[in-house]
Amino acid sequence: MATRVLMVFDLPYAVKPGFDYSEEFADPKRSYCENDVHKALLACGYEVQLLSLFDDVRPLLDAVRDFKPDVIFNLCDTFKNVTHWDKNILAMIELLGVPCTGASSGALFLCNDKALSKKILRFHRVRTPRFHTFYAGHKVWHPKTLKLPCIIKPLTEEASRGISQASIVDDEAAFLARVKMIHERMNLDAIAEEYIDGRELYVSIVGDRKLRMLPAREMTFGQMAEDEPRIATYKAKWDDDYRKKWGIRNHFADAIDPELQARLSDVCKRAYRALNLRSYARFDLRVTAGGQVYVVEPNVNPNIAKDDELAQSALKAGISYKSLIRKVVNQALRRKA
Ligand SMILES: Nc1ncnc2c1ncn2[C@@H]1O[C@H](COP(=O)(O)OP(=O)(O)O)[C@@H](O)[C@H]1O
Numbered sequence: 001m002a003t004r005v006l007m008v009f010d011l012p013y014a015v016k017p018g019f020d021y022s023e024e025f026a027d028p029k030r031s032y033c034e035n036d037v038h039k040a041l042l043a044c045g046y047e048v049q050l051l052s053l054f055d056d057v058r059p060l061l062d063a064v065r066d067f068k069p070d071v072i073f074n075l076c077d078t079f080k081n082v083t084h085w086d087k088n089i090l091a092m093i094e095l096l097g098v099p100c101t102g103a104s105s106g107a108l109f110l111c112n113d114k115a116l117s118k119k120i121l122r123f124h125r126v127r128t129p130r131f132h133t134f135y136a137g138h139k140v141w142h143p144k145t146l147k148l149p150c151i152i153k154p155l156t157e158e159a160s161r162g163i164s165q166a167s168i169v170d171d172e173a174a175f176l177a178r179v180k181m182i183h184e185r186m187n188l189d190a191i192a193e194e195y196i197d198g199r200e201l202y203v204s205i206v207g208d209r210k211l212r213m214l215p216a217r218e219m220t221f222g223q224m225a226e227d228e229p230r231i232a233t234y235k236a237k238w239d240d241d242y243r244k245k246w247g248i249r250n251h252f253a254d255a256i257d258p259e260l261q262a263r264l265s266d267v268c269k270r271a272y273r274a275l276n277l278r279s280y281a282r283f284d285l286r287v288t289a290g291g292q293v294y295v296v297e298p299n300v301n302p303n304i305a306k307d308d309e310l311a312q313s314a315l316k317a318g319i320s321y322k323s324l325i326r327k328v329v330n331q332a333l334r335r336k337a
């Protein structure tokens with residue numbers, strides 16, 4: 001009998017049982033990742049049921065009771081449009097006792113908070129930028145232990161939301177203003193980190209017991225002026241016209257000498273173990289001119305669409321998209337729920 005896979009994902013609205021997702025899946029700006037994973041799961045020969053969640057968890061309970069999945073393929077990023085409630089969905093799946101792909105609820109909890117994950121990494125001697133956390137509603141000041149320039153970010157956001165060139169501050173007034181902007185306009189807690197000048201690399205790891213580092217990707221900043229901070233702002237990631245204008249590109253990292261390759265692998269595998277990650281993850285790194293590797297952010301359950309960084313790196317390593325999806329499912333099946 002075919003392995004039964006329940007693919008769970010989020011939509012910004014509720015749908016009725018048996019809903020036809022073909023319109024959502026066909027739209028390259030919406031559920032394109034779900035579409036890719038769904039096709040790959042079918043190509044692997046699994047029996048697949050689709051389930052989107054919005055603001056009610058009962059459909060998940062019903063699907064687990066009625067479909068009796070062997071495994072859940074988890075693509076939930078949000079619940080009720082709240083980004084950090086993906087961990088709560090996962091915690092519920094854990095209570096239901098069904099093995100699940102991707103990170104555990106504990107890892108989601110740790111990695112959603114850019115300060116908490118750094119505290120653990122520092123304890124394990126993984127290099128991360130020095131930082132200070134500013135919770136909304138509390139006093140804001142510039143701690144003298146934090147060298148300028150700094151970058152000010154929302155503590156718990158993703159996809160560079162709230163990150164622009166103005167996030168880099170090189171005096172105290174700009175520092176305070178940017179933290180306050182995040183508190184008052186975005187209504188979020190903030191983190192200030194020392195700015196790490198250097199290359200922007202993305203390194204993905206796949207595995208549970210045995211870890212495999214995939215070929216590094218890089219964002220380069222084309223014609224952008226050398227004295228402009230070269231960072232992955234919201235526009236640099238998502239605005240095609242802006243990317244074209246400055247020649248910002250994502251591609252396989254070149255000029256990675258064996259020594260740097262070994263260091264990337266060591267840092268990312270240690271970070272993966274320190275945060276107790278599993279399945280697959282992607283690290284956002286900065287590498288200084290002197291070759292020091294800093295973990296800027298661990299991304300658990302990163303985008304696993306066919307054209308995104310992780311799957312592209314897998315392909316370069318000789319793992320087809322279908323094999324990648326099968327690997328992730330098999331790893332989950334081997335784990336006790
Ligand atoms: N401490 C830092 N030093 C240099 N650049 C940084 C630093 N923190 C963030 N950045 C830049 O901002 C981008 C987004 O920050 P990140 O923490 O990964 O947030 P997000 O979760 O929104 O992706 C990074 O990819 C990097 O280019």
Ligand SMILES: [Mg+2]
Nearest residue numbers: 159160284297
């Ligand atoms: Mg990031």
